[in-house]
Amino acid sequence: MLKPIISSLLDTDAYKLNMQQAIFHHYPEVDVAAEFHCRSDESLAELKKQIEHEVQSLARLRFTAPEINFLSVLGLYQADYLSFLENFSLNADHVSVSIANDQLAIRIEGKWIDVILWEVPLLAIICELRCNKRYSQATTSQAVELLDNKLLSLAHIGKDFQFVDFGTRRRFSKAVHQAIVSHLVEHCEHFVGTSNLELAMTHGIPAVGTQAHEWFQAHQQLAGDLADSQQLALHRWLQEYPDKLGIALTDCINMDAFLNDFNKHLSEQFNGLRHDSGDPIAWGEKAIAHYENLGIDPLNKVLIFSDGLTLNKAVDIHQHFTGRINTSFGIGTQLTCHLPEVETLNIVIKLVTCNGKPVAKISDEPGKSICQDNEYLSELRKAFNI
Numbered sequence: 001m002l003k004p005i006i007s008s009l010l011d012t013d014a015y016k017l018n019m020q021q022a023i024f025h026h027y028p029e030v031d032v033a034a035e036f037h038c039r040s041d042e043s044l045a046e047l048k049k050q051i052e053h054e055v056q057s058l059a060r061l062r063f064t065a066p067e068i069n070f071l072s073v074l075g076l077y078q079a080d081y082l083s084f085l086e087n088f089s090l091n092a093d094h095v096s097v098s099i100a101n102d103q104l105a106i107r108i109e110g111k112w113i114d115v116i117l118w119e120v121p122l123l124a125i126i127c128e129l130r131c132n133k134r135y136s137q138a139t140t141s142q143a144v145e146l147l148d149n150k151l152l153s154l155a156h157i158g159k160d161f162q163f164v165d166f167g168t169r170r171r172f173s174k175a176v177h178q179a180i181v182s183h184l185v186e187h188c189e190h191f192v193g194t195s196n197l198e199l200a201m202t203h204g205i206p207a208v209g210t211q212a213h214e215w216f217q218a219h220q221q222l223a224g225d226l227a228d229s230q231q232l233a234l235h236r237w238l239q240e241y242p243d244k245l246g247i248a249l250t251d252c253i254n255m256d257a258f259l260n261d262f263n264k265h266l267s268e269q270f271n272g273l274r275h276d277s278g279d280p281i282a283w284g285e286k287a288i289a290h291y292e293n294l295g296i297d298p299l300n301k302v303l304i305f306s307d308g309l310t311l312n313k314a315v316d317i318h319q320h321f322t323g324r325i326n327t328s329f330g331i332g333t334q335l336t337c338h339l340p341e342v343e344t345l346n347i348v349i350k351l352v353t354c355n356g357k358p359v360a361k362i363s364d365e366p367g368k369s370i371c372q373d374n375e376y377l378s379e380l381r382k383a384f385n386i
Helices: 014-026 047-056 065-072 079-086 119-134 141-154 173-188 198-202 214-222 227-239 253-259 264-269 280-293 311-323 374-383
Strands: 031-038 093-101 103-111 163-165 189-193 247-249 271-276 304-305 326-331 348-356
Touching: 014 079, 014 198, 014 227, 031 119, 031 214, 047 093, 047 103, 065 079, 065 198, 093 119, 103 119, 119 348, 141 173, 141 311, 163 173, 173 189, 173 198, 189 198, 214 227, 214 247, 214 348, 227 253, 227 264, 227 374, 247 280, 271 280, 280 304, 280 311, 280 348, 304 311, 311 326
Parallel strands: 163 189, 163 326, 247 271, 271 304, 304 326
Antiparallel strands: 031 103, 031 348, 093 103
């Protein structure tokens, strides 16, 4: 029998556990549903049976004592949540895998606290199964060689340029991901962390991440008034993490709607913002103008860029904003799925309902918008004056 692709529940992104702890403390009874979307023009239907097998393997995993100990020393997680994780497991009954219109269809349904950890390993599994089928001759050494070529472009960049690995969800394979991070730890002074908790533990490097779109999406049905949902999501985050994880994601609705809600108190409390759609330069200029209009020195804040970056693109953005605001970069697919002649796959799993009612992600880029209910989308646009 083939070895399972995912062998540890820690092989996930840090923001998942960060959000799960907040759900544990504030929303343990909230129900959600999430669905898989393939944005690439490629059918993944042939992977159905293998994915179902991997889902069963995931459901057998538990957090180990060394993993719980690692989490405990990060200084983020409270004792009650760590006790919860000691007995946590994924339930395969929450996941349905099917074929619809010759495309893979996946739906995840259950208590938010129980299902939140499915997304990242499922996406990594889909990518690895697909890459194994399509690019069986590709090797980890090819990935490392291409990485070395890219690192040459950083030879004359100042030490204030920093980036982290955000490549778990769409990696070529776990082996390539491990090789890339190992190489960066040894050979790149600009590399300062990873979103992957297992790799952070293995290499003794920072685990990086705050919250994802689902945090803001769910609050659309958790707030009394839809127009208050972003502020509730931000205030609840500060309640859970008053002096840590102070980076806010801005594009669940769009940047303008976010800044309208990001008042002076919130702007002072949060350390900075994360970009994940739309033009990064225009977005950064809006952020700087927002801080300056509130009398806040942008040099006391940081902008995190994480939308489809290459190293060269990250360097260009960094140089544009140097001396005006601090920057950092999360690079995903172009680190962990960059091999000769390999076409990358654009797949996501996004929330579609909360407590049985629709939620939406609009974003600053039309192609990234997700909503199944046009009537609700109209409500959302009205609530945020879009």
